[in-house]
Amino acid sequence: MSTIAVELAGITKRFPGVVANHDIDLAVRKGTVHALVGENGAGKSTLMKILYGMQKPDEGTITVDGEQVVFNSPADAIARGIGMVHQHFMLADNLTVLENVVLGSEKLHGIGGGARRRINEISDRYGLGVRPDVLVEDLGVADRQRVEILKVLYRGARTLILDEPTAVLVPQEVDALFRNLRELKAEGLSVIFISHKLGEVLSVADDITVIRRGTTVGTAVPSETTPRQLAELMVGSELPTPETAESTVTDKPVIQVRGLTVHAGGGAASDRLTEPAGAAASAGPGLPAGDTAGADGTRRVLDDITFTIHAGEVLGIAGVEGNGQSELIAALIGLKRADSGSITFLGQDVTGWSTRRLRELGIGYIPEDRQRQGLLLESPLWENRILGHVTERPNAKGFWLDPKGAQEDTRRIVEEFDVRTPGIDVTAASLSGGNQQKLIVGREMSHDPKFLIAAHPTRGVDVGAQAQIWDRIREARRAGLAVLLISADLDELIGLSDTLRVIYNGRLVADADPATITAQELGSAMTGAVSGHLEHVEESTDNATDAAAEDEAR
Numbered sequence: 001m002s003t004i005a006v007e008l009a010g011i012t013k014r015f016p017g018v019v020a021n022h023d024i025d026l027a028v029r030k031g032t033v034h035a036l037v038g039e040n041g042a043g044k045s046t047l048m049k050i051l052y053g054m055q056k057p058d059e060g061t062i063t064v065d066g067e068q069v070v071f072n073s074p075a076d077a078i079a080r081g082i083g084m085v086h087q088h089f090m091l092a093d094n095l096t097v098l099e100n101v102v103l104g105s106e107k108l109h110g111i112g113g114g115a116r117r118r119i120n121e122i123s124d125r126y127g128l129g130v131r132p133d134v135l136v137e138d139l140g141v142a143d144r145q146r147v148e149i150l151k152v153l154y155r156g157a158r159t160l161i162l163d164e165p166t167a168v169l170v171p172q173e174v175d176a177l178f179r180n181l182r183e184l185k186a187e188g189l190s191v192i193f194i195s196h197k198l199g200e201v202l203s204v205a206d207d208i209t210v211i212r213r214g215t216t217v218g219t220a221v222p223s224e225t226t227p228r229q230l231a232e233l234m235v236g237s238e239l240p241t242p243e244t245a246e247s248t249v250t251d252k253p254v255i256q257v258r259g260l261t262v263h264a265g266g267g268a269a270s271d272r273l274t275e276p277a278g279a280a281a282s283a284g285p286g287l288p289a290g291d292t293a294g295a296d297g298t299r300r301v302l303d304d305i306t307f308t309i310h311a312g313e314v315l316g317i318a319g320v321e322g323n324g325q326s327e328l329i330a331a332l333i334g335l336k337r338a339d340s341g342s343i344t345f346l347g348q349d350v351t352g353w354s355t356r357r358l359r360e361l362g363i364g365y366i367p368e369d370r371q372r373q374g375l376l377l378e379s380p381l382w383e384n385r386i387l388g389h390v391t392e393r394p395n396a397k398g399f400w401l402d403p404k405g406a407q408e409d410t411r412r413i414v415e416e417f418d419v420r421t422p423g424i425d426v427t428a429a430s431l432s433g434g435n436q437q438k439l440i441v442g443r444e445m446s447h448d449p450k451f452l453i454a455a456h457p458t459r460g461v462d463v464g465a466q467a468q469i470w471d472r473i474r475e476a477r478r479a480g481l482a483v484l485l486i487s488a489d490l491d492e493l494i495g496l497s498d499t500l501r502v503i504y505n506g507r508l509v510a511d512a513d514p515a516t517i518t519a520q521e522l523g524s525a526m527t528g529a530v531s532g533h534l535e536h537v538e539e540s541t542d543n544a545t546d547a548a549a550e551d552e553a554r
């Protein structure tokens with residue numbers, strides 16, 4: 001019997017103007033975690049889409065369990081024991097775990113007792129702790145991920161592809177995921193793990209394949225490799241750190257938020273950047289149980305949020321996803337109306353202003369979900385350059401759009417932010433994930449915002465591009481930019497922030513000192529346990545009130 005679970009040999013895949021994969025070889029041993037690393041646009045996702053039957057290679061072969069196979073669809077790949085857990089979870093919120101798992105696979109074990117038994121069996125076997133009858137909307141990010149893993153195991157996967165699975169997890173959750181992966185290995189299953197976090201790669205992988213510009217440049221043995229060496233192999237540069245040495249915080253308030261409260265389901269405006277507030281009403285995403293109830297009985301997804309960010313200051317908000325961050329961002333950029341409270345920008349009350357007006361005032365926005373909120377996927381890059389900045393230079397001259405100006409400036413962004421693309425006329429959808437992110441960051445930084453809302457600004461970007469984005473944010477901060485930073489990357493959050501606060505159940509519950517707190521401690525604070533490095537909210541509310549009084553006095 002073969003000890004190789006999956007082998008890809010001589011894989012080549014061409015797109016117009018790009019060779020995404022060029023003669024790539026990858027052999028995944030049974031019972032191992034095999035990491036796939038490489039800079040943005042290196043060709044990792046394309047290779048995995050080929051293995052999962054989503055794309056057909058132009059050349060090369062796929063061998064599973066010693067037998068050569070041809071996949072025409074994911075169904076073919078699943079039938080041969082290949083499973084994929086995507087970065088964006090694909091679960092239906094309003095269904096139970098059981099319903100989500102059996103959906104589309106009713107033939108395997110039915111939809112009743114048999115299915116429930118099988119789910120419990122898999123969950124116990126791999127230590128996943130998944131319960132079949134809970135609603136998916138009541139689950140946090142880490143649990144949802146475990147449901148996705150269980151779903152592919154239920155379909156008989158023996159090789160699991162995990163695409164940047166740790167990007168959304170806090171350190172404790174990463175540890176738990178890695179324990180699950182060890183259980184899978186112990187049962188002889190294999191995992192292909194794509195990640196830009198090189199420390200994690202070295203701690204969990206048995207084998208590492210590095211690809212660069214579409215081709216295999218080498219393999220690394222984790223026990224004999226340092227993160228720095230791996231970074232050099234990948235991008236030819238050293239590993240950056242996000243640390244911000246000197247403080248640039250001034251006493252000039254840029255954004256002042258006072259008592260901001262938003263109830264569930266109320267005041268939603270729109271997802272898109274370009275539309276005015278008040279377009280449509282839809283329920284906000286679910287929150288963990290135990291949310292505070294408003295006076296009228298509805299849940300408060302944001303509860304009495306108060307803070308000030310000064311020119312030259314980065315305020316980092318730490319929290320497990322789903323604790324009000326999305327609503328806070330939406331309220332600040334005019335996509336959600338506040339039920340009470342106020343937002344003041346450079347001394348002007350902007351509460352209830354539309355997204356367009358806020359952007360024109362100088363608020364930049366790097367959204368959480370780049371594909372849904374930050375890009376028009378089927379439009380060319382240069383049209384995406386215009387998105388959210390329709391009336392501004394270089395996209396417009398007076399009342400008229402200036403396509404030439406936008407196109408020229410898109411070329412500049414592509415160059416300056418190292419967006420890997422054959423040209424500015426290709427669609428945003430054809431860029432790799434990290435390159436889409438670089439385009440958005442480039443666009444937003446190009447308008448010299450005075451206040452930047454940055455949600456996961458380096459999610460999915462490689463270590464080289466990450467350093468570049470950090471540099472740009474620091475440079476603008478020196479020049480007086482105020483930043484609200486939300487990030488699941490706790491090293492980034494601690495390293496870039498001047499001030500750190502923890503959000504939990506829609507409230508700012510604690511302050512942390514970025515100079516002394518560790519990622520581990522911050523992770524504990526986010527999940528509820530409070531360590532000695534944190535100040536409780538009572539004190540910080542006083543501080544905030546003092547700050548407000550000072551601001552007013554000025």
Ligand SMILES: Nc1ncnc2c1ncn2[C@@H]1O[C@H](COP(=O)(O)OP(=O)(O)OP(=O)(O)O)[C@@H](O)[C@H]1O
Pocket residue numbers: 015016018019020038039040041042043044045046047420421429430431432433434435460462
């Ligand atoms: N459908 C497509 N049409 C055209 N070009 C594509 C398409 N899919 C991928 N590409 C191109 O293929 C190359 C490899 O992209 P891929 O998404 O595989 O990179 P990646 O290594 O996964 O990057 P990242 O780390 O940013 O996710 C890129 O240059 C990308 O623009």
